[in-house]
Amino acid sequence: MRVVSNGLAVLACLSVASTAYGQVSARDIIERVDRITRGESSRGVATMEVVTEHWERQVTMELWSLGTDHSLVRVLSPAREAGTATLMAEDDIWNYLPKVDRTIKVPASMMGGSWMGSHFTNDDLVKESQLVDDYDIEVAFDGDRDSTTVWEFRLTPKPEAPVVWGHVAFRVRQDDYMPLWAKYYDEDGGLSRTMIYSEFRELGDRVVPTVMDMRPEDKPGERTTVRYDELEFDIDIDRSFFSLQSLRRRR
Amino acid sequence: MSESPWWRIGWRNLGRHRKRTVITALGLAVGYFAVVFLVGWVEGITAEMVENATGLVSGQIEIHASEYRPERSLYETIGGREGTDVAQMLREIAADSAVVAAAPRVYAGGLVSSGESTSAGMFMGIDPQLEPTLSRFLDELSAGRLPEPGRNELVIGTEMARQLVAGVGDEVVVVAPGADGSMGNDLFRIAGIFRTGMAELDATFAVLHLGDLQTLVVLEPGRIHEVAVSTADPWIAADTAARLAANLAPADLGLEVAPWTELRPEMVEYVALAQSFYFVIFVVVFAIAIFGVANTMLMATFERRREFAVMLALGTTPRSVVLTVISEAFAMGLLSLLIGSAITFPLMIWWHNAPPDLSWLYGEVTMFGALLTPSLRVEYNLAVWLQSGVALVLTALLAALYPAVRAARVPPADTLSGL
Numbered sequence: 181m182r183v184v185s186n187g188l189a190v191l192a193c194l195s196v197a198s199t200a201y202g203q204v205s206a207r208d209i210i211e212r213v214d215r216i217t218r219g220e221s222s223r224g225v226a227t228m229e230v231v232t233e234h235w236e237r238q239v240t241m242e243l244w245s246l247g248t249d250h251s252l253v254r255v256l257s258p259a260r261e262a263g264t265a266t267l268m269a270e271d272d273i274w275n276y277l278p279k280v281d282r283t284i285k286v287p288a289s290m291m292g293g294s295w296m297g298s299h300f301t302n303d304d305l306v307k308e309s310q311l312v313d314d315y316d317i318e319v320a321f322d323g324d325r326d327s328t329t330v331w332e333f334r335l336t337p338k339p340e341a342p343v344v345w346g347h348v349a350f351r352v353r354q355d356d357y358m359p360l361w362a363k364y365y366d367e368d369g370g371l372s373r374t375m376i377y378s379e380f381r382e383l384g385d386r387v388v389p390t391v392m393d394m395r396p397e398d399k400p401g402e403r404t405t406v407r408y409d410e411l412e413f414d415i416d417i418d419r420s421f422f423s424l425q426s427l428r429r430r431r
Numbered sequence: 432m433s434e435s436p437w438w439r440i441g442w443r444n445l446g447r448h449r450k451r452t453v454i455t456a457l458g459l460a461v462g463y464f465a466v467v468f469l470v471g472w473v474e475g476i477t478a479e480m481v482e483n484a485t486g487l488v489s490g491q492i493e494i495h496a497s498e499y500r501p502e503r504s505l506y507e508t509i510g511g512r513e514g515t516d517v518a519q520m521l522r523e524i525a526a527d528s529a530v531v532a533a534a535p536r537v538y539a540g541g542l543v544s545s546g547e548s549t550s551a552g553m554f555m556g557i558d559p560q561l562e563p564t565l566s567r568f569l570d571e572l573s574a575g576r577l578p579e580p581g582r583n584e585l586v587i588g589t590e591m592a593r594q595l596v597a598g599v600g601d602e603v604v605v606v607a608p609g610a611d612g613s614m615g616n617d618l619f620r621i622a623g624i625f626r627t628g629m630a631e632l633d634a635t636f637a638v639l640h641l642g643d644l645q646t647l648v649v650l651e652p653g654r655i656h657e658v659a660v661s662t663a664d665p666w667i668a669a670d671t672a673a674r675l676a677a678n679l680a681p682a683d684l685g686l687e688v689a690p691w692t693e694l695r696p697e698m699v700e701y702v703a704l705a706q707s708f709y710f711v712i713f714v715v716v717f718a719i720a721i722f723g724v725a726n727t728m729l730m731a732t733f734e735r736r737r738e739f740a741v742m743l744a745l746g747t748t749p750r751s752v753v754l755t756v757i758s759e760a761f762a763m764g765l766l767s768l769l770i771g772s773a774i775t776f777p778l779m780i781w782w783h784n785a786p787p788d789l790s791w792l793y794g795e796v797t798m799f800g801a802l803l804t805p806s807l808r809v810e811y812n813l814a815v816w817l818q819s820g821v822a823l824v825l826t827a828l829l830a831a832l833y834p835a836v837r838a839a840r841v842p843p844a845d846t847l848s849g850l
Binding site: 235261 | 506542544547549550551604606608610611612613614616617618
């Protein structure tokens with residue numbers, strides 16, 4: 181009798197341990213994906229193509245990032261908007277408008293609004309880096325899909341997390357930790373938008389997805405595609421770079 | 432009637448106890464005043480609500496591209512991507528005799544920023560010549576003046592001015608996503624500040640010159656979102672809208688011509704509810720009056736029971752006794768109506784033309800997105816005046832029925848012998 185109950189206790193401990201292990205490893209994988217694609221710091225040049233029902237446009241921009249909390253984007257072309265810049269520091273966003281030579285902090289009520297006409301919201305820019313903080317992460321699938329071994333994660337917002345999604349599904353390729361797609365679901369469980377990562381090639385010193393494609397579900401045919409043309413990691417840059425002064429600095 | 436002695440007896444009986452007659456008649460007269468005044472006041476509030484909700488900003492009729500509502504997308508301009516000949520369209524609308532004014536508008540959402548502070552703004556592009564003929568919210572600016580064309584000027588609400596810590600003459604940055612996907616931005620100078628008393632409007636609306644807003648959000652001059660139309664009386668808006676829709680149909684612009692009754696169905700329902708309430712007022716006021724009159728008549732007939740006994744003993748028919756009492760009540764009713772009218776009409780005319788200020792009683796109230804100023808504004812409703820006049824006389828007659836029957840049934844012998 182005693183032996184049996186001991187055995188049960190051991191089993192119980194084991195199952196708790198394995199759940200805990202699963203949780204930690206899911207987080208580890210996400211963090212590792214993040215480290216690869218972001219690096220400690222980075223600088224790049226990317227072209228953003230936005231296609232909507234009403235217009236299409238291409239914007240080329242230079243981007244810098246430091247850790248997860250600081251980044252800066254400056255528009256290079258079209259000429260009419262060159263110099264327009266966005267600074268993200270912690271949870272705040274500032275836009276610099278060269279035409280009027282003013283810096284505007286995006287108010288909280290506009291954080292859900294579109295960033296530079298794209299299908300990304302201002303919130304996306306500051307929240308994207310906080311997956312691990314804002315979500316409970318579990319492995320929803322571990323195995324082969326379309327002859328590729330992948331993990332699929334289900335990210336459920338923590339109760340107090342300031343997140344607009346009901347949950348997020350995220351697929352990662354196992355052999356090189358490349359993200360394949362992320363699907364964002366609303367609170368009713370309906371698919372709201374899909375981000376697809378593609379064209380994995382060496383840029384800087386590592387293989388990264390060089391194209392990201394955001395497609396909103398409610399506007400078929402519309403998309404925002406970001407294509408990296410240059411990328412370098414772990415550059416010599418510090419916090420002082422991510423200031424309102426450098427935001428205003430014209431090229 | 433004057434031929435009949437019973438009518439004369441009834442009339443003269445009124446004079447037997449003058450104080451009591453006057454007090455009872457006053458009671459009925461106040462009842463009459465209460466009904467006419469309460470209905471007039473409710474109508475005044477309703478009329479002000481409808482006038483403010485439709486006259487303050489929106490107009491009684493709104494004309495949009497059929498896809499514009501409810502999303503209010505920047506791209507859904509009248510006539511689609513090609514736009515329309517705005518002047519021609521305004522001429523066609525103004526040709527309708529029920530139309531008092533029509534004004535074009537452009538809308539866009541964005542940000543207004545001054546120094547450290549930034550507000551989300553709803554930009555409204557107007558024609559400063561036409562707009563004041565239609566809406567009232569810009570009639571009396573609390574400071575400054577309307578924007579002039581081509582000078583990058585704007586008018587904001589008091590609450591937005593407070594949030595931005597900015598005043599007339601200050602420069603603000605205006606940012607709005609343009610129709611070509613660019614981020615339209617420019618410096619504007621605050622030309623004026625308006626105050627509607629409605630927090631939402633005062634905090635979010637920014638009024639620009641139509642052409643300036645079109646430039647900012649990259650819309651061609653022929654592209655507008657709305658033509659607002661006003662009619663002399665809000666209640667002819669629905670018919671006028673139907674006519675305008677038919678008149679504008681040949682241009683084939685894919686328009687929606689919506690009267691306020693369609694845009695604000697909740698307000699139409701409220702008006703219907705208020706009107707059904709008039710009946711309740713009638714019943715309550717006259718039910719109270721009827722018992723007052725009945726009481727007086729009962730007393731008056733009881734006092735005179737010996738007199739009725741004599742009449743009956745002398746051969747007067749019970750029917751004639753009933754008639755005497757009824758005649759007395761009828762005369763009382765007419766007298767009350769006379770006093771009532773003498774009290775009511777001057778007061779109604781006064782309060783209709785110069786509504787007394789009631790701000791000591793209650794502050795400004797917003798209802799269904801319409802601002803109500805605290806005043807005792809009353810509306811005339813002749814039907815109600817007539818109906819309550821008739822109701823008053825009927826009340827007096829009805830109240831006298833039971834006392835009249837009692838009087839006719841007085842037993843002559845017993846009463847006269849003092850039993």
